[in-house]
Amino acid sequence: MPDIPKLTHPWFVAVWPGMGHVALNAGVYxxxxxxxxxxxxxxxxxxxxVTQVEVKDGVIQPARRPRNRFFVWTDPDKRHDLVVFLGEAQPPVGKFPFCRQVIEYARELGVERVITFAAMATDMRPEHPSRVFGAATDEDGVAELRRLDVTILEEGHIGGLNGVLLGAAAASGLRGNCFLGEMPQVFAQVPFPKASLAILEAFTMLTGxxxxxxELAEQARAVEEQLGELLARVEDQYERPSEEGEGEADEDEGGEDFSGDEEEAESESGPAHEGIGYRYEGPDEPVSQTSVQRIEELFSRAATDRTKAFELKRELxxxxxxxxxxxxxxxxFKHTD
Structure with missing residues (x-):
């Protein structure tokens, strides 16, 4: 197990990839x-x-397993330092033993509260506000969420490590809660930053x-507009035949495909597939030179100013x-001393 830094009343936040990049986007932000x-x-x-290997310029790269990293923020006001755990993937088996090991390390850090982020897919429309659903490991935590105007998840389940980690935390005597940001089920494969924004708004109220x-709000507005226009075109396409009263829609016409490359993964709040985002370059096409130059420019900025890293994440x-x-x-985000 890695070295244990000295922290002040730390709280622990854990995120994994999932529907709409909701949890991952909030953690990276x-x-x-x-x-x-x-x-x-x-x-x-x-x-x-290992289920696949990467190829660069025709050369097969060494196989590697998904990585799991811990990041730390020191609270200048000495209230609660933060530890963020970011996992690249969820293990296909052994989820509870994995979570127990993570919680064991969290306890060694002196963690007082465990928080997970997740997505809740509903029939909401992109232009509607994203609600935040929540659950806690004890009744005091539920009351605390109610004071934050979080919609309590009264019944149901939280699938994957977002839920199992909190079960392991409760079993070890640690308090915890989960924030689930609402997103449209129809766009489950598309990054939906409005849900990430809603989660972080609730999180900042809880933690101070x-x-x-x-920057996240700006991205949320842009995506809301794009998805709203897409949904309107799709709905118009489906309604047009009945309005005209004759004929059928051309099989070659229809809405845009935002499916992306589906990954096998646990959904945070129920069965769903996950994608890696918008596909302007195409999944199997080389990245354009213009895009490469833009990415390298953003990496250079972020290397000298970490607050610019989310702009890079947004472009990726x-x-x-x-x-x-x-x-x-x-x-x-490596230590640079």
């Missing part, structure tokens, strides 16, 4: 805007298998952490390339 630093990497042993959310999402650049992106 915390890393960028708080200037967090990577302090440790969790070795998961044989829990993860001051966080500039303007737009191109559907975050997974390809994930290691390099997270290495921006």
């Amino acid at each position: 915390l890393l960028a805007k708080l200037g967090m630093t990577a302090v440790a990497e969790f070795e998961s042993g044989e829990l993860f298998d 952490v001051e966080l500039d959310l303007d 999402d737009r191109l559907g390339l975050f997974k390809r650049y994930e290691d390099r992106f997270l290495d921006l």
Whole structure:
């Protein structure tokens, strides 16, 4: 297990990839805007298998298992330091033993509260506000969520590690809660930053952490507009035959395909598939030179100013390339002393 830094009443936040990049986007935003630093990497042993290898310029790269990293923010007001755990994937088996190991390390850090982020897919429309659903490990935590105007998840389940980690926390005597950001089920494969924004708004009210959310709010408005226009075109296409009263829609016409490359993963709040984002470049096409230059420029900015890292994340999402650049992106948060 890695070295244990000295922390002040730390709270622990855990995120994994999932529907709409809701949890991952919220976690990465915390890393960028708080200037967090990577302090440790969790070795998961044989829990993860290797299902594919990367090819660069025709050369097959060495196989590697998904990585699990810990990042730390020191609270200048000495209230609660934050530890963010960011996992690249969820293990196909051994989820509870994996979570128990993570909680064991969290307890060694002196963690007092465990928080997970997740997505809740509903029939909401993109222009509607994203509600935040929540659950806690004790009645006091539920009452606390009610005071934050969080919609309590009265019944149901939280699938995957977002829920199992909190079960492991409760079993070890740690308090915890889950924030689930609402997103449209029809766009489950598309990054939906409005849900990430709603989660972080609730999170900052709970923790008292001051966080500039303007950049995430701007992204949320842009995506809302794009998805609203797309949905309107699709609905118009389906309604047009009945309005005209004759004929059938051309099989070659229809809405745009935002399916992306589906990954096998646990959904946070029920069965669903997950994609890696918008696909302007195409999943199997080489990245254009213009896009490469733009990405390199953003990496250079983020290397000298971590608060610029979310702008880079946003561009990688737009191109559907975050997974390809994930290691390099997270290495921006390494300790530089």
